[in-house]
Amino acid sequence: MSTENRNIMVQIRSVYKFFGQLKALDNVTLDIYDGEKMVIIGPSGSGKSTLLRSINKLETIDAGQIIVDGLDISNPETDINKVREEIGMVFQSFNVFPHKTVLDNINLAQTVVRKRSKKEATEISRELLNKVGILDKANEYPGKLSGGQQQRVAIARALAMKPKLMLFDEPTSALDPEMIGEVLEVMIKLAKEGMTMIVVTHEMGFAREVSDRVLFMDYGAVIEEGTPEHFFKNPTEERTKLFMSQIL
Amino acid sequence: MAEVKKTEKIDKKKPVIAVGDGPAIPSKEDVGLFTAWRVSIIGALAIIAYLAISKPDPYLAILKFVPDGILVTFQVTIEAILLALLIGLFTGLGRISKNRIINGIASVYVEVIRGIPLLVQLFYIYFALGRVVNLPAMVSAVIAMSVCYGAYMGEIFRAGIESIPKGQMEAARSLGMSYPQAMIHVILPQAFKTILPPVGNEFVALLKDSSLVSILAVSDLLRRGREFASESFTYFETYTMVALVYLVITLFLSKLVSLMEERISVD
Numbered sequence: 299m300s301t302e303n304r305n306i307m308v309q310i311r312s313v314y315k316f317f318g319q320l321k322a323l324d325n326v327t328l329d330i331y332d333g334e335k336m337v338i339i340g341p342s343g344s345g346k347s348t349l350l351r352s353i354n355k356l357e358t359i360d361a362g363q364i365i366v367d368g369l370d371i372s373n374p375e376t377d378i379n380k381v382r383e384e385i386g387m388v389f390q391s392f393n394v395f396p397h398k399t400v401l402d403n404i405n406l407a408q409t410v411v412r413k414r415s416k417k418e419a420t421e422i423s424r425e426l427l428n429k430v431g432i433l434d435k436a437n438e439y440p441g442k443l444s445g446g447q448q449q450r451v452a453i454a455r456a457l458a459m460k461p462k463l464m465l466f467d468e469p470t471s472a473l474d475p476e477m478i479g480e481v482l483e484v485m486i487k488l489a490k491e492g493m494t495m496i497v498v499t500h501e502m503g504f505a506r507e508v509s510d511r512v513l514f515m516d517y518g519a520v521i522e523e524g525t526p527e528h529f530f531k532n533p534t535e536e537r538t539k540l541f542m543s544q545i546l
Numbered sequence: 547m548a549e550v551k552k553t554e555k556i557d558k559k560k561p562v563i564a565v566g567d568g569p570a571i572p573s574k575e576d577v578g579l580f581t582a583w584r585v586s587i588i589g590a591l592a593i594i595a596y597l598a599i600s601k602p603d604p605y606l607a608i609l610k611f612v613p614d615g616i617l618v619t620f621q622v623t624i625e626a627i628l629l630a631l632l633i634g635l636f637t638g639l640g641r642i643s644k645n646r647i648i649n650g651i652a653s654v655y656v657e658v659i660r661g662i663p664l665l666v667q668l669f670y671i672y673f674a675l676g677r678v679v680n681l682p683a684m685v686s687a688v689i690a691m692s693v694c695y696g697a698y699m700g701e702i703f704r705a706g707i708e709s710i711p712k713g714q715m716e717a718a719r720s721l722g723m724s725y726p727q728a729m730i731h732v733i734l735p736q737a738f739k740t741i742l743p744p745v746g747n748e749f750v751a752l753l754k755d756s757s758l759v760s761i762l763a764v765s766d767l768l769r770r771g772r773e774f775a776s777e778s779f780t781y782f783e784t785y786t787m788v789a790l791v792y793l794v795i796t797l798f799l800s801k802l803v804s805l806m807e808e809r810i811s812v813d
């Protein structure tokens with residue numbers, strides 16, 4: 299897919315992040331285009347989550363610049379809540395709100411942040427629940443749901459904000475194998491609708507089906523990037539080859 | 547993958563805050579304590595009844611004299627606990643704040659309060675307040691009690707908030723909620739379950755400690771007893787009755803707290 303004349307959604311410039319002595323992000327520079335689907339892979343501890351979490355400032359970077367949809371989030375003056383409204387995030391551990399019903403999980407930020415009326419929010423929530431295939435669970439509490447269903451609630455909750463960008467941090471790795479499919483299916487649907495997505499995952503089938511670009515990270519740095527085909531057929535770096543042979 | 551699931555399970559386990567200084571709160575599993583509760587309550591009520599009937603002078607007279615004081619004791623306790631909850635909420639939030647100054651103030655407050663005996667604090671706050679403003683004894687007493695208990699409440703709030711997995715705050719913030727919005731809608735409602743049992747303990751403890759305000763010209767249960775005793779010179783009989791009435795009240799409250807706890811753990 300050509301990226302020549304598309305707007306840039308996320309600009310990441312020479313970003314560093316330290317945890318004490320540990321360099322979690324090491325001079326990362328990257329552009330993510332409007333409508334692009336990027337998959338990030340890499341060994342455990344390579345900085346994938348840290349990079350993703352820096353994009354909505356769940357982690358504060360130590361050096362460099364991150365610009366999301368024209369807003370410089372590395373600038374402390376920027377109202378981060380406004381930026382986060384436009385960025386949906388899906389976590390490995392779902393993080394649904396256990397004290398609220400499925401419907402209220404999805405309504406909450408709509409009413410509190412987007413200031414939609416309860417009626418309007420409920421309409422949007424029900425539509426999204428239908429889309430992720432669990433409309434029948436609207437009035438259940440999350441504790442009654444399977445992992446796959448909880449993760450779909452989390453996706454619907456993020457989508458209800460009508461975000462411009464969705465971040466997924468290993469959305470299927472806490473799931474039993476039989477539930478991975480139902481979550482990936484929702485993500486594929488979303489990708490086909492043109493959502494800009496950055497996905498940390500080792501589901502290479504998903505990468506091959508929807509992603510425009512795959513990024514391989516190790517020790518906090520971007521080691522190699524290319525199309526999924528490139529990674530399957532002829533990765534150039536030794537570390538990438540080794541990693542691909544381990545996950546395939 | 548396996549590791550992630552394990553932490554998930556741990557997160558789901560209900561966190562419990564252990565508070566050592568509360569009264570014995572009976573629970574269903576604790577059969578021995580449950581019986582002890584029954585024996586105590588029936589025993590106390592029986593002795594009160596027996597004394598009042600067999601020796602109405604002075605026992606019945608005492609019983610008729612102290613109810614005003616019981617009301618005052620409840621008034622002090624309830625007002626102080628409500629104010630202490632408010633102070634505790636802000637202290638707890640301060641204790642987890644990343645802002646050094648706010649955190650420092652909250653921490654010093656907790657340390658100082660925990661390091662001074664309650665009776666000394668009561669005197670101090672009461673007379674310190676007296677120098678600045680002229681408040682009714684009752685108001686000063688309530689403020690003094692709640693400042694003391696607010697520190698303990700603060701620790702309960704802190705522990706309750708910290709018992710909520712940090713993913714909850716992250717999920718709320720990633721949806722664009724501000725920190726206060728996330729606290730109000732996501733964290734505190736969940737922390738409530740963990741906070742309520744120790745708050746119940748504190749309530750009963752505060753009721754007992756409220757007897758200290760009798761020294762500050764507040765006509766609570768103990769002071770009414772003292773007034774009666776000093777006029778009739780029946781010190782032993784009066785304090786026997788006062789002790790029994792305190793016992794019955796705290797036993798009933800402990801039971802109430804444990805019922806409430808059971809109710810909550812069922813939901």
Ligand SMILES: Nc1ncnc2c1ncn2[C@@H]1O[C@H](COP(=O)(O)OP(=O)(O)OP(=O)(O)O)[C@@H](O)[C@H]1O
Nearest residue numbers: 317320321322340341342343344345346347348349
């Ligand atoms: N809050 C933190 N405090 C200290 N060290 C951290 C923190 N978060 C991450 N790290 C460290 O930073 C490095 C990068 O972590 P990160 O979570 O980004 O890796 P990852 O690629 O997402 O790994 P995984 O595949 O295991 O999720 C790791 O060495 C990790 O231990």
Ligand SMILES: [Mg+2]
Nearest residue numbers: 346347348467
């Ligand atoms: Mg990670």
